[in-house]
Amino acid sequence: MNFSLAGKTFVVMGVANKRSIAWGIARSLHNAGARLVFTYAGERLESSVRELADSLGAEGTLVLPCDVTSDEDITTCFAQIKEAVGTIHGVAHCIAFAKTEELKGEYLNTTRDGFLLAHNISSYSLTAVAKEARGLMTEGGSIVTLTYLGGERAIKNYNVMGVAKASLDASVRYLAADLGKDGIRVNSISAGPIRTLSAKVIGEFNTILKEIEENAPLRRTTTPEEVGDTAVFLFSDMSRGITGENIHVDSGYHIL
Numbered sequence: 001m002n003f004s005l006a007g008k009t010f011v012v013m014g015v016a017n018k019r020s021i022a023w024g025i026a027r028s029l030h031n032a033g034a035r036l037v038f039t040y041a042g043e044r045l046e047s048s049v050r051e052l053a054d055s056l057g058a059e060g061t062l063v064l065p066c067d068v069t070s071d072e073d074i075t076t077c078f079a080q081i082k083e084a085v086g087t088i089h090g091v092a093h094c095i096a097f098a099k100t101e102e103l104k105g106e107y108l109n110t111t112r113d114g115f116l117l118a119h120n121i122s123s124y125s126l127t128a129v130a131k132e133a134r135g136l137m138t139e140g141g142s143i144v145t146l147t148y149l150g151g152e153r154a155i156k157n158y159n160v161m162g163v164a165k166a167s168l169d170a171s172v173r174y175l176a177a178d179l180g181k182d183g184i185r186v187n188s189i190s191a192g193p194i195r196t197l198s199a200k201v202i203g204e205f206n207t208i209l210k211e212i213e214e215n216a217p218l219r220r221t222t223t224p225e226e227v228g229d230t231a232v233f234l235f236s237d238m239s240r241g242i243t244g245e246n247i248h249v250d251s252g253y254h255i256l
């Protein structure tokens with residue numbers, strides 16, 4: 001058993017730019033020898049994701065659109081992946097969205113629309129993706145999603161996204177229970193705060209980062225590389241006995 005993922009193919013969903021945690025995961029997977037497929041949301045991201053994918057130097061990397069609010073998009077995307085690569089060995093689900101106005105002030109003011117949108121994109125999408133990915137993981141596989149401490153505790157300004165993460169965390173356990181018999185494991189990584197496009201819209205994000213730097217056991221913030229390397233562990237056979245689990249990669253902040 002080792003960390004090498006040579007000869008294995010992974011779908012990385014959720015690269016928006018070079019700060020994306022998904023990009024950290026992609027680089028770690030690439031360093032472990034994996035073959036990658038990228039999916040992105042919305043035409044405006046196509047060229048930047050293509051550019052990043054090409055920068056890894058692997059020829060002919062598949063880069064496909066997949067808006068997870070559309071079942072048709074997800075079905076088409078995984079059908080295209082099946083046609084191009086056949087079997088896949090895992091999926092990195094690094095997708096979340098909530099309206100900016102819902103990520104400040106009181107959770108109590110969450111609107112019905114805002115609640116449903118956040119849950120649709122940030123939680124239900126994992127289930128929808130797992131359903132399509134299952135058929136391509138004919139040799140077993142590993143699905144990894146990204147969550148945050150705000151799903152376990154009430155964290156100021158995280159609001160509806162925290163409730164969506166709690167739903168995502170529960171989905172990880174139910175999906176793990178369903179897919180274990182197919183040799184497919186489902187786990188999450190609870191990443192510490194990282195300055196990305198999505199994180200920037202969370203109210204007082206700098207204060208959260210400072211709190212981690214000053215008080216987390218490791219006295220530093222989390223990097224996408226740390227999350228990426230933990231994802232490689234969860235994708236590799238080294239973690240073969242682990243499913244339905246959540247690993248905190250947050251400088252130890254969650255123990256406080």
Ligand SMILES: NC(=O)c1ccc[n+]([C@@H]2O[C@H](COP(=O)([O-])OP(=O)(O)OC[C@H]3O[C@@H](n4cnc5c(N)ncnc54)[C@H](O)[C@@H]3O)[C@@H](O)[C@H]2O)c1
Nearest residue numbers: 014015016020021041067068095096146148193194196198
């Ligand atoms: N940055 C942090 O502090 C932090 C901490 C813990 C967990 N996370 C989680 O990590 C994941 C990745 O976020 P990030 O921080 O790297 O930010 P990011 O903005 O780089 O990535 C979020 C991605 O979600 C995608 N997305 C949004 N709506 C979509 C849709 N309808 N269909 C398909 N994709 C869609 C975006 O295009 C983007 O690529 C999210 O689940 C986020 O909640 C982030």
